[in-house]
Amino acid sequence: MIKVSVIGSGNVAQHLVKAFSKTTEIELVQVLSRKKEAIAHLISEDKICTSFSELKLVDIVILAISDNAISEVSKNIFLENQLVVHTSGSMSMDAIDDKHRKGVFYPLQTFSKLKEVDFREVPICLEAQNDNDLKMLNSIAQSLSDTIFTITSNQRKALHVAAVFVANFVNHLYQIGYEICSQNELPFDILKPLIVETANKIKSLSPIDAQTGPAKRNDTQTINAHLSFLTDDNQKEIYKLITKSIIDNGKKL
């Protein structure tokens, strides 16, 4: 059994703790959280600790904490020759304090506390300083997921930027759709099949082949009608910029 401890109690920490509890290959030894109550519903109380001095030596300590805290928290771990990994898409492996063996264990998914996630479908991106540690990270990742990638820090940075576009920004466009529906007394539910189909299309078509709509057809009449319809300046700006981007993209082909 590989012995793992998790530091943190946010979205990623909670989803990892839940996923580890379901595996037979991993022993979740401790969870370090400043607030016991944040994690108490997921793990027995004797496994929760609140101070760094209580941490036991394990095979791997996973920092599931905010990017800004990685450097300081890893300094506060006083275990010797400990493999410490973070779960951040954007931070370099070197953010971890030099006294540790370092690594990265980045699950590429959007985690919300209120929504269950099937970890077997979450791609996990790994990085380590040496082959042995990478092998161990790989075993842990395999216990959770069917898709594992070993990528460089620079590739991970690219992936994180791409993820912001295809998840965070996409969700904001859903929000704009929601607002337009509200303003016109339409239920947002009416858009949900379209939203799900637009995502599912990507499984079998490349985004360029899946593109439809007035911008793709360079249909200026509809584009202008939409711009006159929109009253919110911010929505207008976004409409103009992405429409221009789709049209320019078509010219490149």
Next chain:
Amino acid sequence: MIKVSVIGSGNVAQHLVKAFSKTTEIELVQVLSRKKEAIAHLISEDKICTSFSELKLVDIVILAISDNAISEVSKNIFLENQLVVHTSGSMSMDAIDDKHRKGVFYPLQTFSKLKEVDFREVPICLEAQNDNDLKMLNSIAQSLSDTIFTITSNQRKALHVAAVFVANFVNHLYQIGYEICSQNELPFDILKPLIVETANKIKSLSPIDAQTGPAKRNDTQTINAHLSFLTDDNQKEIYKLITKSIIDNGKKL
């Protein structure tokens, strides 16, 4: 049996023809297409016609054609007291020639020739000039779909704009994710589970509750790192504008 004819051979026409062929309540009488070969794989040849003079009087003629063609094509239909509907999200019902009983039959979905669609999950938005025609449209819609809405022309316009944001623009963000992956030798497949989960989250969470990412946290360090990472001016502009919109949205709450 309700007798239906379809004019057109594009994405929407083809998906409608396929869907009608599977129902028992609808008799698809004719399909009018300038090019026989565009539709020949979907329907027996004796039902395909290429000139308006061949059109028979039916319960309803559905124009599944481009927005700009609705007015002229409907002028060319010389059947008397015929119910003629279009399938456009953005055109007024009045685009149809005055000699017809007019209506709208707008399936709110993204249709690509290469991808099958389950019509039962496609919301169909209806509009008609009188109650009898609306009832007939409702019967036809029920034979295809489980979700039917009667909405005004103005609501349909709003819905079409919202659909551009949550489908066409979203797909373009997938395209940007695809480009960032390509430039960094990452398979686009790695983003697909995130894309699908982002869409699925919307089934149980409102977009505002589902929002995650650096802009939502107002994490300027990560935002600036992403902006330095991006080299394409267009991608940078889109990143800045949507990030600002998410931050401003947070302030409104």
